[in-house]
Amino acid sequence: MHAPRPFPARVAAALLAFSTTVGAVGACGGGPSNFPDRDAVTAAQAVWCDALAKVxxxxxxxxxxxxxxAAYPTASPGYLRQMxxxxxxxxxxxxxxxxDRAQLISxxxxxxxxxxxxxxxxxxxLIEARCARMFRCExxxxxxxKAGFTKLDGSQRVLLTTVYNGAGRYEIADCLDTASCTDNEIAGRDACYKPVTDKLLWFPY
Known part of the structure; x- marks a missing residue:
């Protein structure tokens, strides 16, 4: 089975830029089968695949x-269907x-x-994990x-949370919980998002 192909790096960077915004403004186990959105993700992935096949x-x-x-991306069902x-x-x-595929996705x-x-x-x-890390490290x-997070506009909150499916959010939260604090915590938090963001969408090449 092919793993989801990496999300274009430039698009991943654009998504992660919102993490930087939260850092400045907000100061704020298991596999896919263990998450309640598994079937919805699988169904939405099939819609994405059929769309790719057509175009x-x-x-x-x-x-x-x-x-x-057969692939299981890290995107939420809603994001997959919209894309x-x-x-x-x-x-x-x-x-x-x-x-430029990355430009189209952006x-x-x-x-x-x-x-x-x-x-x-x-x-x-995931929000709790972000805030727990910010307390632990900063x-x-x-x-x-949490107050800072609620002040972000809806799109920023989506890009930090519900653009990802349950498995993706779990992976990010686990990293935020367990990764060591860094001298640059904005970069430290972004490092937890990047590998998950890279797998939002599947492409054959």
Whole structure:
């Protein structure tokens, strides 16, 4: 089974930039089978794969379709379904096989992030982990961290929480809980997000 291909580095950097914003403004186990959103993620991944198959060629006969549907990304169901609409449409509109995929994904992020309706309550463990780390490493009180988080706009909160599925959020939270404090805690927190952000979307190459 193919692992999800890395999310384009430039797009990952754009997403992680919001972590820096939270650092300045907010001061704030197990595998996929253990999470309640597993079936929804699998179904949304199939929608994403069918969309890729249609736009990249082959439709149901696309050579990468089975590998794509067998993959388990770190994106939430809502993000996958929204990107399945936006990315193929923008790629077809570009009409060029050499179109910068990272640029299209970045444009889609701008378009769809506000439409992701995953419940923020599902990400409370991740918010708690961020705030616990900020208290442990920077002596920022949890109440101050959480108050800062609520002041962010909805898109920023999504990019730090519900753009990821349950397994992805768990991986980030576990890193925030266990990774050592650093001299640059903004970079330290971002380092916990990066490997998960890299696996938001599956591509065959």
């Amino acid at each position: 990249l060629g082959g439709g149901p006969k696309w050579e990468h379709l089975a590998a794509c549907k 399945a609409k936006c990315f193929p449409r923008r790629l077809e509109a570009a009409g060029d096989d050499k179109t 444009e889609c992020n701008d378009e769809v992030i506000g439409s992701i309706n995953e419940p923020e309550a599902a990400a409370q463990d 002596n920022v009180p949890a109440a101050e961290c």
